[in-house]
Amino acid sequence: MTVPARKVGRERGTSALEFSIIAPVFLLLIFTIIQAGLYLYARNTAQSASREGVSYLRLAGNNSDPDAFISAAEDVTEGYATKIGRLKNVTAVGTINTKTGRVTMLVIGDAVLPLGGSVEIQQTSEATLEQFRGDLRDTP
Template identity: 30%
Template sequence: MTAMLRRRSDRGSTTLETVILWPAVFLLIFGIVHAGLWFHARNVALSAAREGARAASLDDGSGGAARAADLLAATTDGTVMRVGDIREFSDADTVTVTVTGSSTTLIPGWRVDVSQSATAPIRRWSSP
């Protein structure tokens, strides 16, 4: 008799566990994928900023923003990140290139910003 009561009280527990467990599992999976997309967009922005700073350091501190934009256009077609702005700042000895934009997201309407900077010394060539 006790076994019969126990079976009846356990009815629906599997369905309840599924209703509670699966949304948490899906949230975890989507969170991991979203973090990967953000990390990849961050690395793309950093690579573009470094390449722009390197190019500008060889060209007396100018042209870095254009080189970063060229690299972004060649490597991504807007699926990894949407580029918002590429800025270049140089002083007497260094050049800094900053790439800002937003990462692709899985949730429509949600914006995750990405901003990366790179600084390089300006190389000046002199004849002996």
């Protein structure tokens, strides 16, 4: 036997061993990237839903009873987060502070991950309450 022939015989199965070591690490990396992407998507959707709710709540300023808008805004927000973002157990909490002229919407929901488990997502948006005030100047 020559020396190169012996080397070939000793290296049989090396690629299978290398594959068995690298494949789990590579698959873990791929699934981690997928999980992170789905988490960021759910977080972005919760933020968009809270912005939707805030934009709805901002219109309550000219109403005689601004607090009546809160439940409708919460329903709009929860529907948006459930349908678009596929969040589960969504809860929206809206507040209107007429003294400071600010409205806020908090969205809390669970993002279900494909490898099992779920992560709680919380996002808040805040904006100024829109109020129309007529011209208060004296006109001649």
